[in-house]
Amino acid sequence: MMSNLLLRGQKTYISPRFYKSLASLSSSTANRFFSSSSPSSTSSEASSSAELKSSYDAIVIGAGHNGLVSAAYLQKAGLNTVVLERRHVIGGAAVTEELIPGFKFSRCSYVLSLLRPDIYEDLELKRHGLKIHYRVYNAFTPILEEPVIGGHPRSLLLSSYEEENYKQIAQFSEKDAKNFSIYEHQLFNMAKALGPLLDNAPVNLSSLTGSLSQKIETMPSLKALFSTGQGIGSDLPAFYELLTAPAIKVLEKWFESEPLKATLATDAVIGAMMSPSTPGSGYVLLHHVMGELEGNIGAWGYVEGGNGALSECIAKSAKEHGATILTEKPVSSVILDANNKACGVVLEDGTEIDGKIVLSNATPHVTYQQLVPENSLPAEFTEEVAKIDYTSPVTKINVAVDRVPDFLARPTPKNIPGPHHGCTIHLNSESCHMIEDAYKVAMEGQLHEKPMIEMCIPSALDPTISPEGSHVISLFTQYTPYSFKDGRTWDEEMMSKYRDIVFNNIEDYAPGFKDSVIGVDMLPPPELERIFGLTGGNIFHGAMSLDQLYFARPVSSMTGYRSPLRGLYLCGSGAHPGGGVMGAPGRNAAHVAIKDLKQKRRWMNMTR
Numbered sequence: 318m319m320s321n322l323l324l325r326g327q328k329t330y331i332s333p334r335f336y337k338s339l340a341s342l343s344s345s346t347a348n349r350f351f352s353s354s355s356p357s358s359t360s361s362e363a364s365s366s367a368e369l370k371s372s373y374d375a376i377v378i379g380a381g382h383n384g385l386v387s388a389a390y391l392q393k394a395g396l397n398t399v400v401l402e403r404r405h406v407i408g409g410a411a412v413t414e415e416l417i418p419g420f421k422f423s424r425c426s427y428v429l430s431l432l433r434p435d436i437y438e439d440l441e442l443k444r445h446g447l448k449i450h451y452r453v454y455n456a457f458t459p460i461l462e463e464p465v466i467g468g469h470p471r472s473l474l475l476s477s478y479e480e481e482n483y484k485q486i487a488q489f490s491e492k493d494a495k496n497f498s499i500y501e502h503q504l505f506n507m508a509k510a511l512g513p514l515l516d517n518a519p520v521n522l523s524s525l526t527g528s529l530s531q532k533i534e535t536m537p538s539l540k541a542l543f544s545t546g547q548g549i550g551s552d553l554p555a556f557y558e559l560l561t562a563p564a565i566k567v568l569e570k571w572f573e574s575e576p577l578k579a580t581l582a583t584d585a586v587i588g589a590m591m592s593p594s595t596p597g598s599g600y601v602l603l604h605h606v607m608g609e610l611e612g613n614i615g616a617w618g619y620v621e622g623g624n625g626a627l628s629e630c631i632a633k634s635a636k637e638h639g640a641t642i643l644t645e646k647p648v649s650s651v652i653l654d655a656n657n658k659a660c661g662v663v664l665e666d667g668t669e670i671d672g673k674i675v676l677s678n679a680t681p682h683v684t685y686q687q688l689v690p691e692n693s694l695p696a697e698f699t700e701e702v703a704k705i706d707y708t709s710p711v712t713k714i715n716v717a718v719d720r721v722p723d724f725l726a727r728p729t730p731k732n733i734p735g736p737h738h739g740c741t742i743h744l745n746s747e748s749c750h751m752i753e754d755a756y757k758v759a760m761e762g763q764l765h766e767k768p769m770i771e772m773c774i775p776s777a778l779d780p781t782i783s784p785e786g787s788h789v790i791s792l793f794t795q796y797t798p799y800s801f802k803d804g805r806t807w808d809e810e811m812m813s814k815y816r817d818i819v820f821n822n823i824e825d826y827a828p829g830f831k832d833s834v835i836g837v838d839m840l841p842p843p844e845l846e847r848i849f850g851l852t853g854g855n856i857f858h859g860a861m862s863l864d865q866l867y868f869a870r871p872v873s874s875m876t877g878y879r880s881p882l883r884g885l886y887l888c889g890s891g892a893h894p895g896g897g898v899m900g901a902p903g904r905n906a907a908h909v910a911i912k913d914l915k916q917k918r919r920w921m922n923m924t925r
Contacts, residue, residue: 367641369668373399375910376662376672378648378688379850379889381409382628384678386903387888387910388642389440389635391676394911398640399670401662403647403850406625407632409678410849410856411898413625413782417836420717420789421782423624424838425849425856427773427791428452428741430608430617431899432627433516437611439904440634447630448621449610450778453477455617457737458580459726459826460747472726473576474737477616489574500571505615507556508607510548513541515607515894515901518877518909519867534912560600560863565593565749567602575748582749583771588856588896590708590796592756593749597863604861604897617741619775623782624898631900651675651688651885659884662688674884674910678903680852681705681859681871681891689882698881701872705891706860707853710759710795713845714819715838719787721774722827732786734777744770744826755796762802764815768794770822787835794819799842799853807841815841857896858889867893878906879913886910 375391377384380402391398406412410425429449437443458473465471474485479498487494520538549556559567564585568578582593585602592598610616620627632642652661652669661671677684685694685702694702720732729735745751745767758765771793776783783789797815800806816839823830842854851858859865868876870893877893878886888906890896 367643369643369646369670370399370641371669372661372671373397373641374673375399375676376401376670376674377676377678377888378651378662378684379403379409379678380407380628380632380642380644381678381889382411382631382898382900383889383903383906384409384676385628385631385635385642386436386440386900387676387678387907388640389631389638390904390907391911392635392638392640393439394907396673396911396914398635399672400635400640400642401646401648401664401670402642402644404848405644407642407644408625408628410851411624411628413623416715416838417717419784420787420836421623422715422789422838423620423775423791424715424840425713425845426624426898427619427775427793428617429620429624429627429898430610430615431605431897432608432610433899433901433904434609434612435516436900436904440631442627442630442634445630445633445637447627449618450621450775451610451613451616451618452740452778454736454740456580456743457727457740458576458743458746459724460576461825464725469728470726471576472724472737473580474727474740475580476736476740486574486577489576490572493572493574493577496571497577501615503552503555504603504606507549507552507559508603509614510545510556511603511607513544513548514867515899516905517541518905519870519893521876522868558599559603561596562599563594563596564598564602567599568593568749575750579746579749579752580743582752583743583746583769586710586752586756586769586795587771587793588709588711588795589861590710590756590759591862592753594753600863600866601861604895608897608899619773619779621779621781623775623779627898648688650690651677651882653690653693653882657693657882659882674886674914676886676888676906676910678889679850680707680855680889681887682707682852683850684885684887684891685880689885693882695874695881698872698874701874705871706862706865707855707858708860709799709842709845709851709854709856710756710797711842711845711854711856712794712797712815713840714792714794714816715840716790716792717783717787717835717837718790718830718833719835720833721777721788722772722790722823722830722833724827726826734774734788738774738777740773742772742774744772745822746770759796759798762798762800764797764801764818766818767822768796768819770794770819772823792819797841807843812839812841815839858891859895861895866895870895878902878909 374396375398377388377400380400388398388400414424415421454476456475460471462470483494584605585598647665648662649665650663654660659675755765773791776788845851845854871891886906888903892902
């Protein structure tokens with residue numbers, strides 16, 4: 318049985334074996350396990366010591382990565398900016414926490430690819446210490462079957478090497494092996510064409526029939542839309558189908574083998590309460606391949622030190638320009654002046670801070686239904702915000718182990734990580750039917766015995782986040798409901814039940830896994846909401862369905878980053894272009910706010 322350890326109010330389960338093992342270690346080795354007495358980061362400690370002033374040009378609510386990006390751009394533009402974070406550590410969902418001594422978890426988001434290239438360059442993140450461990454091998458899907466020729470069950474291992482991919486896929490289908498590189502090329506072309514849309518605010522349709530100045534203002538967005546259309550070119554019919562059709566319909570046009578289809582289909586449903594047969598799931602697939610790292614299209618990697626190290630690098634850039642970043646400063650409300658304009662915030666301790674503009678990195682629900690004064694927003698807007706879908710299928714489980722999993726399909730008996738340990742490992746994803754079944758059971762408010770599991774072992778590539786020989790494992794599991802059909806909630810008993818389900822499934826693929834577990838951090842949807850402010854536990858700040866994208870994000874009556882309240886902007890993933898560690902909502906919102914302030918100054922100078 319695992320014992321309970323309470324750290325900052327979170328339930329983290331740590332095996333008694335962990336403490337017993339320390340007795341056999343030298344004092345110097347044992348000290349490495351206890352390098353941090355609490356789950357905090359250097360950057361957040363430095364930030365909390367800064368002085369809070371009574372007035373700033375710009376106030377950013379929340380130090381998630383988008384909020385930090387906003388702050389960096391605002392401060393670079395000459396606006397005295399403060400970021401106010403509710404938790405003890407910066408990063409929001411892009412955070413590193415040492416919950417178990419010696420093991421540094423990317424507690425929520427855990428891989429990097431979608432960060433926009435301009436942000437990487439503009440904020441000089443490499444100079445500020447960002448180091449990425451590239452994943453040459455991308456996906457590993459072991460098969461539960463009787464051993465075949467060679468003495469092991471089959472598996473599918475996809476990489477950046479075209480010839481290796483051909484051999485791997487040909488185990489299941491020669492036709493699929495021939496089609497795969499063509500499929501990837503088309504998908505990457507579509508994703509690349511979307512770049513201008515990600516880097517600009519959505520087209521404001523009302524501006525097209527507005528004044529000349531409004532038409533001029535929306536020209537960059539129209540240009541981005543036109544550029545995307547040009548980039549897609551002759552692939553437009555396929556692009557339209559990908560946006561609107563179920564992912565399975567698209568995949569079945571290309572492939573016939575279930576392990577390949579299911580492995581690719583996971584990108585179409587990850588983080589979304591939809592199945593591969595849900596219309597629009599194709600866009601989610603496209604969303605997850607539109608990234609690049611240092612010019613490498615479609616590349617994925619692990620941030621050295623965990624994803625919190627990325628947030629720290631962004632924070633360093635913002636602070637270098639003069640921004641103030643404060644932790645343990647929860648905001649209770651936004652202050653409005655007599656003209657219904659945002660002019661500051663009130664902290665939970667009653668402290669009032671004045672600001673010319675306020676940017677919220679919180680979800681639309683928190684921003685517009687909790688932080689602004691009641692009845693200050695138009696009724697139509699409030700009704701739309703209340704209908705945003707935040708349904709989440711995700712339970713994130715962080716695990717500390719004393720050795721890498723030894724998969725039946727690719728044995729590693731000497732605890733030496735293989736190529737397959739460095740990529741995303743797909744379990745219970747051997748066929749789309751398995752994914753579909755798990756989805757249907759969750760929609761009925763129940764736990765499925767075969768959940769979809771995405772396992773990542775970042776310590777296989779980044780040795781800085783775990784003690785030597787031990788490893789950090791990230792389990793991104795779905796589908797799990799927010800609450801259950803019989804009215805039960807995610808109490809300790811239900812968390813223990815689901816943990817056992819997941820671990821038993823992993824044990825089927827990698828016998829001995831359960832015995833390797835040192836400690837566990839469980840984050841079902843209600844915990845993701847409570848700890849990180851993710852409404853409904855939704856990692857995207859709202860579903861990435863077609864009715865909640867581009868023109869309609871966050872809602873159709875208020876596209877983009879401005880709100881009905883002048884001076885209040887939405888800079889988190891609830892705004893265009895949505896979720897993922899990309900920073901685009903934060904940067905785009907900052908640019909819109911800066912432009913508004915410049916126009917206001919010009920108007921004031923003209924009326925003097």
